[in-house]
Amino acid sequence: MTAAINPRSYWYDLAKSYSALGSPLKPCPEDIAAMEMPTFELAARNGHERVRALLLGVTPAIAEMRLPEGSSLLAVDTSVAMAQAVWPGDIPDRRWAVCGNWLDLPLRQGSCHLVFGDGSLNCLRYPGDFRSVAETISHVLSDHGVFVLRCYVRPDKREAPEDIFTEALSGRIPSFHHFKFRLLMAMQPSAGQGVAVKEVYDLWAKRNLERQLMNCHAGWMKKDVDTIQLYHESYTVHTFPTLAEWREVLSEFFDEVSVSTPKYDTGDRCPTLVMRPRRIRCLAGPA
Ligand SMILES: C[S@@+](CC[C@H](N)C(=O)[O-])C[C@H]1O[C@@H](n2cnc3c(N)ncnc32)[C@H](O)[C@@H]1O
Known part of the structure:
Protein backbone atom coordinates (compact mmCIF):
# COMPACT_ATOMS: atom_id res chain seq x y z
CA MET A 1 0.00 0.00 0.00
CA THR A 2 1.55 3.31 -1.07
CA ALA A 3 -1.29 5.86 -0.76
CA ALA A 4 -0.79 8.74 1.68
CA ILE A 5 -2.40 8.53 5.10
CA ASN A 6 -5.04 11.15 5.82
CA PRO A 7 -4.26 11.99 9.46
CA ARG A 8 -7.69 13.54 10.02
CA SER A 9 -9.87 10.64 8.96
CA TYR A 10 -12.18 8.69 11.27
CA TRP A 11 -10.57 5.43 10.17
CA TYR A 12 -7.10 6.81 10.96
CA ASP A 13 -8.28 7.50 14.52
CA LEU A 14 -10.00 4.10 14.72
CA ALA A 15 -6.79 2.45 13.57
CA LYS A 16 -4.99 3.99 16.54
CA SER A 17 -7.57 2.70 19.03
CA TYR A 18 -8.59 -0.59 17.38
CA SER A 19 -6.96 -2.63 20.15
CA ALA A 20 -9.20 -0.90 22.72
CA LEU A 21 -12.35 -2.05 20.90
CA GLY A 22 -14.08 -5.23 21.98
CA SER A 23 -17.05 -7.47 21.18
CA PRO A 24 -19.60 -6.79 19.72
CA LEU A 25 -17.72 -4.12 17.72
CA LYS A 26 -15.22 -6.71 16.53
CA PRO A 27 -15.73 -10.45 16.08
CA CYS A 28 -15.16 -12.83 19.01
CA PRO A 29 -14.29 -16.57 18.67
CA GLU A 30 -18.01 -17.48 18.49
CA ASP A 31 -18.44 -15.20 15.43
CA ILE A 32 -15.32 -16.58 13.80
CA ALA A 33 -16.57 -20.15 14.29
CA ALA A 34 -19.82 -19.13 12.52
CA MET A 35 -17.70 -17.91 9.58
CA GLU A 36 -15.40 -20.92 9.45
CA MET A 37 -18.19 -23.49 9.23
CA PRO A 38 -19.63 -22.44 5.81
CA THR A 39 -16.08 -22.04 4.54
CA PHE A 40 -15.19 -25.68 5.16
CA GLU A 41 -18.59 -26.81 3.86
CA LEU A 42 -17.94 -24.93 0.63
CA ALA A 43 -14.45 -26.41 0.33
CA ALA A 44 -15.90 -29.91 0.78
CA ARG A 45 -18.40 -29.25 -2.03
CA ASN A 46 -15.69 -27.77 -4.28
CA GLY A 47 -13.56 -30.90 -4.15
CA HIS A 48 -9.98 -30.07 -5.06
CA GLU A 49 -10.47 -26.49 -6.22
CA ARG A 50 -8.49 -23.99 -4.15
CA VAL A 51 -10.72 -21.54 -2.31
CA ARG A 52 -10.30 -17.87 -3.25
CA ALA A 53 -11.75 -15.53 -0.61
CA LEU A 54 -12.33 -11.79 -0.40
CA LEU A 55 -12.55 -9.84 2.85
CA LEU A 56 -14.40 -6.51 2.97
CA GLY A 57 -12.07 -4.66 5.36
CA VAL A 58 -8.95 -5.77 7.20
CA THR A 59 -10.50 -7.45 10.27
CA PRO A 60 -7.50 -9.27 11.79
CA ALA A 61 -9.53 -12.09 13.38
CA ILE A 62 -10.89 -12.99 9.91
CA ALA A 63 -7.45 -12.68 8.29
CA GLU A 64 -6.15 -15.19 10.82
CA MET A 65 -9.07 -17.61 10.89
CA ARG A 66 -8.75 -21.21 9.71
CA LEU A 67 -9.20 -21.65 5.98
CA PRO A 68 -9.07 -24.86 3.94
CA GLU A 69 -5.61 -25.94 2.76
CA GLY A 70 -4.44 -23.98 -0.29
CA SER A 71 -6.92 -21.10 0.17
CA SER A 72 -6.06 -17.48 -0.51
CA LEU A 73 -7.57 -14.34 1.03
CA LEU A 74 -7.57 -10.85 -0.47
CA ALA A 75 -8.59 -7.99 1.84
CA VAL A 76 -9.86 -4.69 0.37
CA ASP A 77 -10.05 -1.55 2.48
CA THR A 78 -10.07 2.18 1.67
CA SER A 79 -8.02 3.07 4.72
CA VAL A 80 -4.26 2.67 4.50
CA ALA A 81 -4.06 3.61 8.18
CA MET A 82 -6.37 0.74 9.17
CA ALA A 83 -4.40 -1.72 7.05
CA GLN A 84 -1.10 -0.57 8.52
CA ALA A 85 -2.40 -0.68 12.08
CA VAL A 86 -4.41 -3.91 12.19
CA TRP A 87 -3.59 -6.13 9.18
CA PRO A 88 -1.51 -9.08 10.44
CA GLY A 89 0.70 -9.00 7.34
CA ASP A 90 0.75 -10.38 3.81
CA ILE A 91 1.79 -13.98 3.21
CA PRO A 92 2.90 -14.68 -0.40
CA ASP A 93 0.27 -16.63 -2.40
CA ARG A 94 -1.96 -16.87 0.69
CA ARG A 95 -3.02 -13.56 2.17
CA TRP A 96 -2.67 -9.94 1.13
CA ALA A 97 -4.37 -6.55 1.55
CA VAL A 98 -4.95 -3.86 -1.08
CA CYS A 99 -6.33 -0.36 -0.93
CA GLY A 100 -9.70 -0.10 -2.70
CA ASN A 101 -13.35 0.80 -2.40
CA TRP A 102 -16.02 -1.92 -2.16
CA LEU A 103 -18.21 0.29 -4.34
CA ASP A 104 -15.67 -0.22 -7.13
CA LEU A 105 -14.09 -3.61 -6.48
CA PRO A 106 -11.10 -4.43 -8.69
CA LEU A 107 -12.18 -8.05 -9.29
CA ARG A 108 -13.37 -10.12 -12.21
CA GLN A 109 -16.83 -11.66 -12.42
CA GLY A 110 -17.01 -15.07 -10.76
CA SER A 111 -13.45 -14.78 -9.44
CA CYS A 112 -14.18 -15.55 -5.73
CA HIS A 113 -15.66 -18.50 -3.89
CA LEU A 114 -16.17 -16.66 -0.64
CA VAL A 115 -16.73 -13.10 0.51
CA PHE A 116 -16.47 -12.21 4.22
CA GLY A 117 -17.54 -9.07 6.00
CA ASP A 118 -17.75 -8.01 9.62
CA GLY A 119 -20.07 -5.04 10.07
CA SER A 120 -18.75 -3.91 6.68
CA LEU A 121 -21.99 -2.78 5.08
CA ASN A 122 -22.91 -0.88 8.26
CA CYS A 123 -20.24 1.63 7.19
CA LEU A 124 -22.26 2.45 4.06
CA ARG A 125 -25.52 4.27 3.28
CA TYR A 126 -28.82 2.44 3.06
CA PRO A 127 -30.27 1.39 0.72
CA GLY A 128 -28.25 2.75 -2.25
CA ASP A 129 -24.70 1.74 -1.26
CA PHE A 130 -25.93 -1.53 0.26
CA ARG A 131 -27.55 -2.38 -3.06
CA SER A 132 -24.45 -1.43 -5.12
CA VAL A 133 -22.08 -3.48 -2.95
CA ALA A 134 -24.49 -6.45 -2.75
CA GLU A 135 -24.81 -6.45 -6.55
CA THR A 136 -21.03 -6.24 -7.03
CA ILE A 137 -20.44 -9.09 -4.59
CA SER A 138 -23.02 -11.27 -6.31
CA HIS A 139 -21.07 -10.71 -9.56
CA VAL A 140 -17.61 -11.43 -8.19
CA LEU A 141 -18.82 -14.64 -6.52
CA SER A 142 -18.75 -17.86 -8.51
CA ASP A 143 -22.12 -19.57 -9.10
CA HIS A 144 -21.69 -21.76 -6.02
CA GLY A 145 -19.92 -19.09 -3.98
CA VAL A 146 -20.98 -17.90 -0.55
CA PHE A 147 -21.26 -14.47 1.10
CA VAL A 148 -20.70 -14.64 4.87
CA LEU A 149 -21.60 -11.41 6.60
CA ARG A 150 -21.86 -10.48 10.26
CA CYS A 151 -24.49 -7.76 10.21
CA TYR A 152 -25.29 -5.18 12.83
CA VAL A 153 -29.07 -5.24 13.08
CA ARG A 154 -31.30 -2.71 14.84
CA PRO A 155 -34.15 -4.32 16.81
CA ASP A 156 -37.63 -3.84 15.35
CA LYS A 157 -38.60 -1.76 18.35
CA ARG A 158 -36.18 1.13 18.73
CA GLU A 159 -34.85 1.72 22.24
CA ALA A 160 -35.01 5.18 23.82
CA THR A 239 -26.21 2.50 9.36
CA PHE A 240 -28.25 -0.04 11.31
CA PRO A 241 -31.12 -1.54 9.30
CA THR A 242 -33.61 -3.89 10.95
CA LEU A 243 -33.35 -7.53 9.85
CA ALA A 244 -36.35 -6.99 7.52
CA GLU A 245 -34.58 -3.98 5.95
CA TRP A 246 -31.36 -5.99 5.50
CA ARG A 247 -33.32 -8.76 3.81
CA GLU A 248 -35.21 -6.37 1.58
CA VAL A 249 -31.96 -5.39 -0.17
CA LEU A 250 -29.91 -8.59 0.17
CA SER A 251 -32.72 -10.79 -1.16
CA GLU A 252 -32.54 -8.94 -4.50
CA PHE A 253 -29.14 -10.59 -5.07
CA PHE A 254 -28.85 -13.52 -2.65
CA ASP A 255 -30.69 -16.53 -1.29
CA GLU A 256 -30.24 -16.85 2.45
CA VAL A 257 -28.75 -20.22 3.43
CA SER A 258 -28.48 -19.79 7.20
CA VAL A 259 -28.46 -17.29 10.03
CA SER A 260 -26.47 -17.86 13.21
CA THR A 261 -27.19 -15.75 16.24
CA PRO A 262 -24.39 -15.57 18.82
CA LYS A 263 -25.12 -16.09 22.49
CA TYR A 264 -23.24 -13.09 23.88
CA ASP A 265 -24.97 -9.95 25.17
CA THR A 266 -26.54 -8.10 22.17
CA GLY A 267 -25.80 -11.18 20.02
CA ASP A 268 -29.34 -10.95 18.61
CA ARG A 269 -28.14 -7.74 16.92
CA CYS A 270 -25.06 -9.37 15.38
CA PRO A 271 -26.23 -12.37 13.31
CA THR A 272 -23.94 -13.94 10.73
CA LEU A 273 -25.82 -14.45 7.47
CA VAL A 274 -24.67 -17.03 4.95
CA MET A 275 -25.95 -16.33 1.43
CA ARG A 276 -25.60 -17.67 -2.09
CA PRO A 277 -25.80 -15.43 -5.16
CA ARG A 278 -29.17 -15.58 -6.82
CA ARG A 279 -28.69 -16.30 -10.51
CA ILE A 280 -31.41 -15.42 -12.97
CA ARG A 281 -31.70 -18.41 -15.27
CA CYS A 282 -33.28 -17.99 -18.66
CA LEU A 283 -35.59 -21.00 -18.92
CA ALA A 284 -37.63 -19.81 -21.90
CA GLY A 285 -36.71 -21.36 -25.22
CA PRO A 286 -36.86 -19.58 -28.59
CA ALA A 287 -40.27 -18.10 -29.41
C1 LIG B 1 -15.17 -3.66 8.16
S1 LIG B 1 -15.71 -2.21 8.90
C2 LIG B 1 -16.07 -2.65 10.59
C3 LIG B 1 -14.93 -3.07 11.49
C4 LIG B 1 -14.95 -4.56 11.86
N1 LIG B 1 -15.98 -4.83 12.83
C5 LIG B 1 -13.59 -5.02 12.37
O1 LIG B 1 -13.48 -5.45 13.53
O2 LIG B 1 -12.64 -4.96 11.59
C6 LIG B 1 -14.45 -1.05 9.05
C7 LIG B 1 -13.48 -0.96 7.88
O3 LIG B 1 -14.18 -0.71 6.69
C8 LIG B 1 -13.40 0.17 5.88
N2 LIG B 1 -14.31 0.79 4.91
C9 LIG B 1 -15.41 1.55 5.17
N3 LIG B 1 -16.03 1.87 4.02
C10 LIG B 1 -15.33 1.27 3.01
C11 LIG B 1 -15.49 1.22 1.58
N4 LIG B 1 -16.50 1.85 0.98
N5 LIG B 1 -14.61 0.50 0.86
C12 LIG B 1 -13.57 -0.13 1.47
N6 LIG B 1 -13.36 -0.10 2.81
C13 LIG B 1 -14.24 0.59 3.58
C14 LIG B 1 -12.76 1.12 6.87
O4 LIG B 1 -11.61 1.70 6.33
C15 LIG B 1 -12.47 0.18 8.04
O5 LIG B 1 -11.19 -0.37 7.96
Whole structure:
Protein backbone atom coordinates (compact mmCIF):
# COMPACT_ATOMS: atom_id res chain seq x y z
CA MET A 1 0.00 0.00 0.00
CA THR A 2 1.55 3.31 -1.07
CA ALA A 3 -1.29 5.86 -0.76
CA ALA A 4 -0.79 8.74 1.68
CA ILE A 5 -2.40 8.53 5.10
CA ASN A 6 -5.04 11.15 5.82
CA PRO A 7 -4.26 11.99 9.46
CA ARG A 8 -7.69 13.54 10.02
CA SER A 9 -9.87 10.64 8.96
CA TYR A 10 -12.18 8.69 11.27
CA TRP A 11 -10.57 5.43 10.17
CA TYR A 12 -7.10 6.81 10.96
CA ASP A 13 -8.28 7.50 14.52
CA LEU A 14 -10.00 4.10 14.72
CA ALA A 15 -6.79 2.45 13.57
CA LYS A 16 -4.99 3.99 16.54
CA SER A 17 -7.57 2.70 19.03
CA TYR A 18 -8.59 -0.59 17.38
CA SER A 19 -6.96 -2.63 20.15
CA ALA A 20 -9.20 -0.90 22.72
CA LEU A 21 -12.35 -2.05 20.90
CA GLY A 22 -14.08 -5.23 21.98
CA SER A 23 -17.05 -7.47 21.18
CA PRO A 24 -19.60 -6.79 19.72
CA LEU A 25 -17.72 -4.12 17.72
CA LYS A 26 -15.22 -6.71 16.53
CA PRO A 27 -15.73 -10.45 16.08
CA CYS A 28 -15.16 -12.83 19.01
CA PRO A 29 -14.29 -16.57 18.67
CA GLU A 30 -18.01 -17.48 18.49
CA ASP A 31 -18.44 -15.20 15.43
CA ILE A 32 -15.32 -16.58 13.80
CA ALA A 33 -16.57 -20.15 14.29
CA ALA A 34 -19.82 -19.13 12.52
CA MET A 35 -17.70 -17.91 9.58
CA GLU A 36 -15.40 -20.92 9.45
CA MET A 37 -18.19 -23.49 9.23
CA PRO A 38 -19.63 -22.44 5.81
CA THR A 39 -16.08 -22.04 4.54
CA PHE A 40 -15.19 -25.68 5.16
CA GLU A 41 -18.59 -26.81 3.86
CA LEU A 42 -17.94 -24.93 0.63
CA ALA A 43 -14.45 -26.41 0.33
CA ALA A 44 -15.90 -29.91 0.78
CA ARG A 45 -18.40 -29.25 -2.03
CA ASN A 46 -15.69 -27.77 -4.28
CA GLY A 47 -13.56 -30.90 -4.15
CA HIS A 48 -9.98 -30.07 -5.06
CA GLU A 49 -10.47 -26.49 -6.22
CA ARG A 50 -8.49 -23.99 -4.15
CA VAL A 51 -10.72 -21.54 -2.31
CA ARG A 52 -10.30 -17.87 -3.25
CA ALA A 53 -11.75 -15.53 -0.61
CA LEU A 54 -12.33 -11.79 -0.40
CA LEU A 55 -12.55 -9.84 2.85
CA LEU A 56 -14.40 -6.51 2.97
CA GLY A 57 -12.07 -4.66 5.36
CA VAL A 58 -8.95 -5.77 7.20
CA THR A 59 -10.50 -7.45 10.27
CA PRO A 60 -7.50 -9.27 11.79
CA ALA A 61 -9.53 -12.09 13.38
CA ILE A 62 -10.89 -12.99 9.91
CA ALA A 63 -7.45 -12.68 8.29
CA GLU A 64 -6.15 -15.19 10.82
CA MET A 65 -9.07 -17.61 10.89
CA ARG A 66 -8.75 -21.21 9.71
CA LEU A 67 -9.20 -21.65 5.98
CA PRO A 68 -9.07 -24.86 3.94
CA GLU A 69 -5.61 -25.94 2.76
CA GLY A 70 -4.44 -23.98 -0.29
CA SER A 71 -6.92 -21.10 0.17
CA SER A 72 -6.06 -17.48 -0.51
CA LEU A 73 -7.57 -14.34 1.03
CA LEU A 74 -7.57 -10.85 -0.47
CA ALA A 75 -8.59 -7.99 1.84
CA VAL A 76 -9.86 -4.69 0.37
CA ASP A 77 -10.05 -1.55 2.48
CA THR A 78 -10.07 2.18 1.67
CA SER A 79 -8.02 3.07 4.72
CA VAL A 80 -4.26 2.67 4.50
CA ALA A 81 -4.06 3.61 8.18
CA MET A 82 -6.37 0.74 9.17
CA ALA A 83 -4.40 -1.72 7.05
CA GLN A 84 -1.10 -0.57 8.52
CA ALA A 85 -2.40 -0.68 12.08
CA VAL A 86 -4.41 -3.91 12.19
CA TRP A 87 -3.59 -6.13 9.18
CA PRO A 88 -1.51 -9.08 10.44
CA GLY A 89 0.70 -9.00 7.34
CA ASP A 90 0.75 -10.38 3.81
CA ILE A 91 1.79 -13.98 3.21
CA PRO A 92 2.90 -14.68 -0.40
CA ASP A 93 0.27 -16.63 -2.40
CA ARG A 94 -1.96 -16.87 0.69
CA ARG A 95 -3.02 -13.56 2.17
CA TRP A 96 -2.67 -9.94 1.13
CA ALA A 97 -4.37 -6.55 1.55
CA VAL A 98 -4.95 -3.86 -1.08
CA CYS A 99 -6.33 -0.36 -0.93
CA GLY A 100 -9.70 -0.10 -2.70
CA ASN A 101 -13.35 0.80 -2.40
CA TRP A 102 -16.02 -1.92 -2.16
CA LEU A 103 -18.21 0.29 -4.34
CA ASP A 104 -15.67 -0.22 -7.13
CA LEU A 105 -14.09 -3.61 -6.48
CA PRO A 106 -11.10 -4.43 -8.69
CA LEU A 107 -12.18 -8.05 -9.29
CA ARG A 108 -13.37 -10.12 -12.21
CA GLN A 109 -16.83 -11.66 -12.42
CA GLY A 110 -17.01 -15.07 -10.76
CA SER A 111 -13.45 -14.78 -9.44
CA CYS A 112 -14.18 -15.55 -5.73
CA HIS A 113 -15.66 -18.50 -3.89
CA LEU A 114 -16.17 -16.66 -0.64
CA VAL A 115 -16.73 -13.10 0.51
CA PHE A 116 -16.47 -12.21 4.22
CA GLY A 117 -17.54 -9.07 6.00
CA ASP A 118 -17.75 -8.01 9.62
CA GLY A 119 -20.07 -5.04 10.07
CA SER A 120 -18.75 -3.91 6.68
CA LEU A 121 -21.99 -2.78 5.08
CA ASN A 122 -22.91 -0.88 8.26
CA CYS A 123 -20.24 1.63 7.19
CA LEU A 124 -22.26 2.45 4.06
CA ARG A 125 -25.52 4.27 3.28
CA TYR A 126 -28.82 2.44 3.06
CA PRO A 127 -30.27 1.39 0.72
CA GLY A 128 -28.25 2.75 -2.25
CA ASP A 129 -24.70 1.74 -1.26
CA PHE A 130 -25.93 -1.53 0.26
CA ARG A 131 -27.55 -2.38 -3.06
CA SER A 132 -24.45 -1.43 -5.12
CA VAL A 133 -22.08 -3.48 -2.95
CA ALA A 134 -24.49 -6.45 -2.75
CA GLU A 135 -24.81 -6.45 -6.55
CA THR A 136 -21.03 -6.24 -7.03
CA ILE A 137 -20.44 -9.09 -4.59
CA SER A 138 -23.02 -11.27 -6.31
CA HIS A 139 -21.07 -10.71 -9.56
CA VAL A 140 -17.61 -11.43 -8.19
CA LEU A 141 -18.82 -14.64 -6.52
CA SER A 142 -18.75 -17.86 -8.51
CA ASP A 143 -22.12 -19.57 -9.10
CA HIS A 144 -21.69 -21.76 -6.02
CA GLY A 145 -19.92 -19.09 -3.98
CA VAL A 146 -20.98 -17.90 -0.55
CA PHE A 147 -21.26 -14.47 1.10
CA VAL A 148 -20.70 -14.64 4.87
CA LEU A 149 -21.60 -11.41 6.60
CA ARG A 150 -21.86 -10.48 10.26
CA CYS A 151 -24.49 -7.76 10.21
CA TYR A 152 -25.29 -5.18 12.83
CA VAL A 153 -29.07 -5.24 13.08
CA ARG A 154 -31.30 -2.71 14.84
CA PRO A 155 -34.15 -4.32 16.81
CA ASP A 156 -37.63 -3.84 15.35
CA LYS A 157 -38.60 -1.76 18.35
CA ARG A 158 -36.18 1.13 18.73
CA GLU A 159 -34.85 1.72 22.24
CA ALA A 160 -35.01 5.18 23.82
CA PRO A 161 -31.52 6.58 24.55
CA GLU A 162 -32.64 7.55 28.08
CA ASP A 163 -33.62 3.93 28.82
CA ILE A 164 -30.09 2.84 27.90
CA PHE A 165 -28.58 5.43 30.26
CA THR A 166 -30.94 4.25 33.03
CA GLU A 167 -29.97 0.61 32.45
CA ALA A 168 -26.29 1.55 32.42
CA LEU A 169 -26.66 3.44 35.70
CA SER A 170 -28.21 0.34 37.26
CA GLY A 171 -25.02 -1.57 36.36
CA ARG A 172 -26.66 -3.99 33.93
CA ILE A 173 -24.67 -3.30 30.73
CA PRO A 174 -21.54 -5.49 30.60
CA SER A 175 -19.14 -3.12 28.84
CA PHE A 176 -18.90 0.37 27.42
CA HIS A 177 -18.78 -1.22 23.93
CA HIS A 178 -22.23 -2.73 24.45
CA PHE A 179 -23.51 0.58 25.77
CA LYS A 180 -22.12 2.58 22.82
CA PHE A 181 -23.40 0.00 20.33
CA ARG A 182 -26.95 0.22 21.72
CA LEU A 183 -26.84 4.00 21.90
CA LEU A 184 -25.83 4.23 18.23
CA MET A 185 -28.83 2.13 17.22
CA ALA A 186 -31.20 4.02 19.52
CA MET A 187 -30.16 7.38 18.10
CA GLN A 188 -30.64 6.45 14.45
CA PRO A 189 -33.84 8.08 13.15
CA SER A 190 -34.10 5.65 10.21
CA ALA A 191 -31.87 3.31 8.21
CA GLY A 192 -31.96 5.77 5.31
CA GLN A 193 -30.61 8.57 7.51
CA GLY A 194 -28.19 6.42 9.49
CA VAL A 195 -26.68 7.80 12.68
CA ALA A 196 -24.03 10.50 12.78
CA VAL A 197 -21.47 9.40 15.38
CA LYS A 198 -20.99 13.05 16.39
CA GLU A 199 -24.57 13.11 17.71
CA VAL A 200 -23.80 10.15 19.95
CA TYR A 201 -20.74 11.98 21.27
CA ASP A 202 -22.74 15.16 21.85
CA LEU A 203 -25.40 13.33 23.88
CA TRP A 204 -22.71 11.53 25.89
CA ALA A 205 -20.96 14.85 26.62
CA LYS A 206 -24.25 16.58 27.50
CA ARG A 207 -25.32 13.86 29.95
CA ASN A 208 -21.86 14.01 31.58
CA LEU A 209 -22.30 10.69 33.41
CA GLU A 210 -18.85 9.19 32.96
CA ARG A 211 -17.82 9.28 36.61
CA GLN A 212 -21.16 7.95 37.82
CA LEU A 213 -21.14 5.15 35.25
CA MET A 214 -17.57 4.17 36.10
CA ASN A 215 -18.59 3.98 39.78
CA CYS A 216 -21.46 1.57 39.21
CA HIS A 217 -19.63 -0.63 36.70
CA ALA A 218 -16.62 -2.44 38.11
CA GLY A 219 -16.13 -4.03 34.67
CA TRP A 220 -16.07 -0.85 32.59
CA MET A 221 -12.59 0.27 31.66
CA LYS A 222 -11.41 3.84 31.20
CA LYS A 223 -9.61 2.93 27.94
CA ASP A 224 -12.92 1.59 26.54
CA VAL A 225 -14.83 4.70 27.58
CA ASP A 226 -12.16 6.86 25.94
CA THR A 227 -13.03 5.35 22.54
CA ILE A 228 -16.04 7.72 22.49
CA GLN A 229 -13.52 10.44 21.59
CA LEU A 230 -13.44 8.94 18.08
CA TYR A 231 -16.95 10.30 17.59
CA HIS A 232 -16.03 13.85 18.59
CA GLU A 233 -16.13 16.16 15.55
CA SER A 234 -16.41 13.23 13.13
CA TYR A 235 -18.78 13.36 10.16
CA THR A 236 -18.96 9.57 9.96
CA VAL A 237 -22.40 8.03 9.63
CA HIS A 238 -23.14 4.39 10.50
CA THR A 239 -26.21 2.50 9.36
CA PHE A 240 -28.25 -0.04 11.31
CA PRO A 241 -31.12 -1.54 9.30
CA THR A 242 -33.61 -3.89 10.95
CA LEU A 243 -33.35 -7.53 9.85
CA ALA A 244 -36.35 -6.99 7.52
CA GLU A 245 -34.58 -3.98 5.95
CA TRP A 246 -31.36 -5.99 5.50
CA ARG A 247 -33.32 -8.76 3.81
CA GLU A 248 -35.21 -6.37 1.58
CA VAL A 249 -31.96 -5.39 -0.17
CA LEU A 250 -29.91 -8.59 0.17
CA SER A 251 -32.72 -10.79 -1.16
CA GLU A 252 -32.54 -8.94 -4.50
CA PHE A 253 -29.14 -10.59 -5.07
CA PHE A 254 -28.85 -13.52 -2.65
CA ASP A 255 -30.69 -16.53 -1.29
CA GLU A 256 -30.24 -16.85 2.45
CA VAL A 257 -28.75 -20.22 3.43
CA SER A 258 -28.48 -19.79 7.20
CA VAL A 259 -28.46 -17.29 10.03
CA SER A 260 -26.47 -17.86 13.21
CA THR A 261 -27.19 -15.75 16.24
CA PRO A 262 -24.39 -15.57 18.82
CA LYS A 263 -25.12 -16.09 22.49
CA TYR A 264 -23.24 -13.09 23.88
CA ASP A 265 -24.97 -9.95 25.17
CA THR A 266 -26.54 -8.10 22.17
CA GLY A 267 -25.80 -11.18 20.02
CA ASP A 268 -29.34 -10.95 18.61
CA ARG A 269 -28.14 -7.74 16.92
CA CYS A 270 -25.06 -9.37 15.38
CA PRO A 271 -26.23 -12.37 13.31
CA THR A 272 -23.94 -13.94 10.73
CA LEU A 273 -25.82 -14.45 7.47
CA VAL A 274 -24.67 -17.03 4.95
CA MET A 275 -25.95 -16.33 1.43
CA ARG A 276 -25.60 -17.67 -2.09
CA PRO A 277 -25.80 -15.43 -5.16
CA ARG A 278 -29.17 -15.58 -6.82
CA ARG A 279 -28.69 -16.30 -10.51
CA ILE A 280 -31.41 -15.42 -12.97
CA ARG A 281 -31.70 -18.41 -15.27
CA CYS A 282 -33.28 -17.99 -18.66
CA LEU A 283 -35.59 -21.00 -18.92
CA ALA A 284 -37.63 -19.81 -21.90
CA GLY A 285 -36.71 -21.36 -25.22
CA PRO A 286 -36.86 -19.58 -28.59
CA ALA A 287 -40.27 -18.10 -29.41
C1 LIG B 1 -15.17 -3.66 8.16
S1 LIG B 1 -15.71 -2.21 8.90
C2 LIG B 1 -16.07 -2.65 10.59
C3 LIG B 1 -14.93 -3.07 11.49
C4 LIG B 1 -14.95 -4.56 11.86
N1 LIG B 1 -15.98 -4.83 12.83
C5 LIG B 1 -13.59 -5.02 12.37
O1 LIG B 1 -13.48 -5.45 13.53
O2 LIG B 1 -12.64 -4.96 11.59
C6 LIG B 1 -14.45 -1.05 9.05
C7 LIG B 1 -13.48 -0.96 7.88
O3 LIG B 1 -14.18 -0.71 6.69
C8 LIG B 1 -13.40 0.17 5.88
N2 LIG B 1 -14.31 0.79 4.91
C9 LIG B 1 -15.41 1.55 5.17
N3 LIG B 1 -16.03 1.87 4.02
C10 LIG B 1 -15.33 1.27 3.01
C11 LIG B 1 -15.49 1.22 1.58
N4 LIG B 1 -16.50 1.85 0.98
N5 LIG B 1 -14.61 0.50 0.86
C12 LIG B 1 -13.57 -0.13 1.47
N6 LIG B 1 -13.36 -0.10 2.81
C13 LIG B 1 -14.24 0.59 3.58
C14 LIG B 1 -12.76 1.12 6.87
O4 LIG B 1 -11.61 1.70 6.33
C15 LIG B 1 -12.47 0.18 8.04
O5 LIG B 1 -11.19 -0.37 7.96
